[in-house]
Amino acid sequence: MGAALNETHDPNLQSWIASANEPDSGFPIQNLPFAVFRPDETASFRPGVAIGDRILDLQALADLRPFYGLAARALEACKGQRLNALMALSSAHWSALRLELSRALRLGSAMADRLQPLLSAQSDAQFDLPARIGDYTDFYISIHHASAVGSLFRPDNPLLPNYKWVPIGYHGRASSISVSGSDFARPCGQTKPAGNPGPPQVGPSQRLDYELELGAFIGTGNPMGRRIRIEDAESHVFGLCLLNDWSARDLQAWEYQPLGPFLAKNFATTISPWLVSMEALTPFRCPFARASGDPSPLPYLSSTDNDSSGSIDIELEVWITTQRSREADEQPFLLGRSNFRHAYWTLAQLVTHHTVNGCNLQPGDLLGTGTLSGPGAGQEGSLLELTLGGKQAVQLPWGEQRLFLEDFDEITLKAVCRKAGYPSISFGGCSARVLPPLPLTSTER
Amino acid sequence: MGAALNETHDPNLQSWIASANEPDSGFPIQNLPFAVFRPDETASFRPGVAIGDRILDLQALADLRPFYGLAARALEACKGQRLNALMALSSAHWSALRLELSRALRLGSAMADRLQPLLSAQSDAQFDLPARIGDYTDFYISIHHASAVGSLFRPDNPLLPNYKWVPIGYHGRASSISVSGSDFARPCGQTKPAGNPGPPQVGPSQRLDYELELGAFIGTGNPMGRRIRIEDAESHVFGLCLLNDWSARDLQAWEYQPLGPFLAKNFATTISPWLVSMEALTPFRCPFARASGDPSPLPYLSSTDNDSSGSIDIELEVWITTQRSREADEQPFLLGRSNFRHAYWTLAQLVTHHTVNGCNLQPGDLLGTGTLSGPGAGQEGSLLELTLGGKQAVQLPWGEQRLFLEDFDEITLKAVCRKAGYPSISFGGCSARVLPPLPLTSTER
Numbered sequence: 001m002g003a004a005l006n007e008t009h010d011p012n013l014q015s016w017i018a019s020a021n022e023p024d025s026g027f028p029i030q031n032l033p034f035a036v037f038r039p040d041e042t043a044s045f046r047p048g049v050a051i052g053d054r055i056l057d058l059q060a061l062a063d064l065r066p067f068y069g070l071a072a073r074a075l076e077a078c079k080g081q082r083l084n085a086l087m088a089l090s091s092a093h094w095s096a097l098r099l100e101l102s103r104a105l106r107l108g109s110a111m112a113d114r115l116q117p118l119l120s121a122q123s124d125a126q127f128d129l130p131a132r133i134g135d136y137t138d139f140y141i142s143i144h145h146a147s148a149v150g151s152l153f154r155p156d157n158p159l160l161p162n163y164k165w166v167p168i169g170y171h172g173r174a175s176s177i178s179v180s181g182s183d184f185a186r187p188c189g190q191t192k193p194a195g196n197p198g199p200p201q202v203g204p205s206q207r208l209d210y211e212l213e214l215g216a217f218i219g220t221g222n223p224m225g226r227r228i229r230i231e232d233a234e235s236h237v238f239g240l241c242l243l244n245d246w247s248a249r250d251l252q253a254w255e256y257q258p259l260g261p262f263l264a265k266n267f268a269t270t271i272s273p274w275l276v277s278m279e280a281l282t283p284f285r286c287p288f289a290r291a292s293g294d295p296s297p298l299p300y301l302s303s304t305d306n307d308s309s310g311s312i313d314i315e316l317e318v319w320i321t322t323q324r325s326r327e328a329d330e331q332p333f334l335l336g337r338s339n340f341r342h343a344y345w346t347l348a349q350l351v352t353h354h355t356v357n358g359c360n361l362q363p364g365d366l367l368g369t370g371t372l373s374g375p376g377a378g379q380e381g382s383l384l385e386l387t388l389g390g391k392q393a394v395q396l397p398w399g400e401q402r403l404f405l406e407d408f409d410e411i412t413l414k415a416v417c418r419k420a421g422y423p424s425i426s427f428g429g430c431s432a433r434v435l436p437p438l439p440l441t442s443t444e445r
Numbered sequence: 446m447g448a449a450l451n452e453t454h455d456p457n458l459q460s461w462i463a464s465a466n467e468p469d470s471g472f473p474i475q476n477l478p479f480a481v482f483r484p485d486e487t488a489s490f491r492p493g494v495a496i497g498d499r500i501l502d503l504q505a506l507a508d509l510r511p512f513y514g515l516a517a518r519a520l521e522a523c524k525g526q527r528l529n530a531l532m533a534l535s536s537a538h539w540s541a542l543r544l545e546l547s548r549a550l551r552l553g554s555a556m557a558d559r560l561q562p563l564l565s566a567q568s569d570a571q572f573d574l575p576a577r578i579g580d581y582t583d584f585y586i587s588i589h590h591a592s593a594v595g596s597l598f599r600p601d602n603p604l605l606p607n608y609k610w611v612p613i614g615y616h617g618r619a620s621s622i623s624v625s626g627s628d629f630a631r632p633c634g635q636t637k638p639a640g641n642p643g644p645p646q647v648g649p650s651q652r653l654d655y656e657l658e659l660g661a662f663i664g665t666g667n668p669m670g671r672r673i674r675i676e677d678a679e680s681h682v683f684g685l686c687l688l689n690d691w692s693a694r695d696l697q698a699w700e701y702q703p704l705g706p707f708l709a710k711n712f713a714t715t716i717s718p719w720l721v722s723m724e725a726l727t728p729f730r731c732p733f734a735r736a737s738g739d740p741s742p743l744p745y746l747s748s749t750d751n752d753s754s755g756s757i758d759i760e761l762e763v764w765i766t767t768q769r770s771r772e773a774d775e776q777p778f779l780l781g782r783s784n785f786r787h788a789y790w791t792l793a794q795l796v797t798h799h800t801v802n803g804c805n806l807q808p809g810d811l812l813g814t815g816t817l818s819g820p821g822a823g824q825e826g827s828l829l830e831l832t833l834g835g836k837q838a839v840q841l842p843w844g845e846q847r848l849f850l851e852d853f854d855e856i857t858l859k860a861v862c863r864k865a866g867y868p869s870i871s872f873g874g875c876s877a878r879v880l881p882p883l884p885l886t887s888t889e890r
Binding site for chain 1: 579580582585595598599605607610611613614615616617618619620621623629630632633634635637644645647650669670671672674693696699700701702703704705706707708711712713740743744745798799801802803804805806807810883885888889890
């Protein structure tokens with residue numbers, strides 16, 4: 001599981017693109033994440049790779065036919081508008097392309113002159129979804145989130161008996177997934193406050209929330225009826241992004257029994273444009289350890305690699321900006337800081353569990369981790385947890401407070417991997433803003 | 446809501462294709478359902494329309510450019526391999542195409558000689574999915590099914606308080622939807638029998654079931670953030686098919702709390718190839734009536750048309766063939782017979798509810814109705830209901846019995862609309878066979 005360290009992980013590697021070598025670049029030559037972008041509004045979308053504050057145009061690079069073998073085939077797959085064709089190849093192809101890109105962008109590369117014209121500024125670029133997403137599955141892998149939310153929805157029964165055995169997941173909506181920067185209208189729907197004996201009401205959600213998640217894009221899939229074994233599972237993951245699973249808690253509470261969340265979550269999901277490869281994350285692998293007393297995973301979800309390096313040390317943050325703070329030019333406020341390594345299930349376990357029944361995954365499918373809350377205070381991944389179900393307001397330093405999100409609030413997720421003696425690996429940001437609802441007409445209310 | 450009756454509904458219309466005029470054809474000129482087919486294994490898939498025991502090749506017809514205006518534009522959209530482009534147009538386009546096809550296939554049509562070479566035999570044809578399905582949503586619209594299943598899963602709380610207010614739905618898996626005739630392996634997964642104190646087991650499902658449903662293909666969609674009002678909702682439905690939502694009840698019972706069914710259902714879903722248009726169903730519309738004492742739908746789900754003609758009289762059947770009955774050349778056995786008109790929610794209500802929060806539907810999205818059990822004995826749409834949760838076996842006339850499905854069992858769903866003085870409208874059949882599971886290896890168990 002996980003790629004081995006290779007020359008692309010050398011911490012001393014530097015790029016001929018100076019901004020990549022700055023200490024807090026986030027996009028050093030050790031990162032090389034993929035996105036779908038266009039240099040400006042008049043261009044078409046195409047795959048690119050980040051290096052420092054620039055993006056290398058992979059569609060244009062493919063026209064130069066600079067590589068051989070697997071890397072050439074992988075680059076050829078970047079000629080389309082999305083990354084699905086590249087994803088469909090194999091982890092050996094992705095690795096070969098990463099190696100050649102690392103060499104080409106390295107200080108002293110003979111290709112620098114030819115590549116220079118293929119670079120554009122990240123700050124000018126526009127982004128689109130990195131892949132056509134066939135199916136989107138959301139999991140629930142933070143036991144801290146599951147326990148906290150469970151205690152609000154089911155005070156007498158917070159953590160259900162299946163949680164420590166089954167990587168709980170459900171299917172989400174693919175059509176309403178957008179890339180960072182796509183604002184969306186506050187959803188309307190049915191709500192019925194607890195203890196209210198009357199009929200439910202219809203109107204804008206009053207308890208709109210964010211959820212701090214990571215997303216994993218499936219690269220190579222599996223045919224229907226064939227399982228992906230845990231030893232092979234990670235080689236099917238193309239890369240990771242940030243994911244905000246916006247949630248209308250009042251809609252959710254009323255609709256979710258017995259078939260799970262539906263309208264409470266399918267109005268909008270936001271992901272970051274950059275996909276950080278599993279290989280770029282190799283230096284940040286860490287042991288997967290369950291608390292003493294927790295059962296061992298069942299054999300199909302168990303492997304030595306999963307125990308020794310199944311987790312990844314990824315720092316996660318969620319920040320808020322409001323209309324008032326924007327107008328007053330205040331800095332965003334940090335609502336929570338967590339880490340992916342607190343998760344109760346690994347990415348490999350999610351892939352294997354998803355296919356144990358023969359379900360077919362396809363290139364470009366997206367798996368969400370579920371809200372990645374940590375064990376402690378300040379590590380909450382949603383307002384539901386932070387405000388104890390809307391009971392205790394968060395104070396914002398510019399004099400406002402929040403129980404849930406208000407119109408024009410903007411939430412930004414961030415992720416970064418840090419390690420002494422190694423350049424930091426950034427996921428970039430994942431932002432979107434809540435717009436006012438489309439009002440219901442008098443005949444609809 | 447619902448199209449008005451027009452000349453395509455004249456019960457006396459006859460086709461120059463003789464088989465369409467036979468009393469039990471099921472595909473008279475009043476039906477004209479769409480599918481994606483190929484005449485034989487060497488050809489590519491293309492859209493077609495059924496007439497009697499023949500299929501008219503719409504891709505080839507488009508090359509003749511026989512129509513004008515909306516019908517011409519609709520036919521042009523049939524040049525691809527799927528129906529998505531046709532679906533994306535509008536109900537006015539679908540209606541115009543239907544009218545011209547009805548005229549072209551009518552007895553006395555001047556086009557008969559030109560169309561004759563474009564016909565092939567349904568019995569020789571192979572079918573594919575009619576559309577690229579972006580998202581698949583399954584609903585739960587039979588109150589009889591919800592009550593029966595609820596009493597098995599939650600004896601003290603069978604019908605939840607939201608059922609009569611919210612058209613309950615959840616997102617299903619699009620990648621594992623196949624067209625009739627695609628057999629599939631019995632799924633494996635975690636199960637934990639009630640009362641068993643040990644860890645869960647992993648292995649082939651022992652409680653595999655079918656679910657008798659209809660599917661509705663979305664034609665024109667809606668942009669994110671915009672609702673589809675109930676008055677407009679049916680004009681977004683391109684057509685209906687049969688849908689078998691195969692379900693592993695033992696996996697479902699253990700995994701479904703708190704986020705709903707996942708691996709219990711996402712291993713396979715089977716749909717019939719033919720999409721019967723809403724216009725073809727117009728003569729079979731019937732009032733939508735809730736039982737006295739049931740609440741009125743909330744305003745956004747309410748309209749005069751919905752009350753007067755929201756339901757459709759569609760007879761539904763589920764049949765079983767087993768390995769033994771196949772070898773003994775026995776006729777299939779009827780397991781249940783129900784009707785779509787028993788449903789608690791209408792198609793228009795499903796579309797409107799799905800978008801009330803701004804969720805965007807897209808051409809080719811599929812909505813399942815949920816199991817369409819009727820109120821009486823013999824009207825069960827699943828074995829779970831028929832065997833009272835696996836407690837009372839169904840006797841098959843050739844000497845076998847069933848609690849749940851066994852390997853090589855084949856389930857066939859059928860649907861037909863019947864009315865005195867009007868030709869019967871068939872949906873064709875929806876069949877698939879359960880194959881043995883891919884065994885778990887010793888390290889996976």
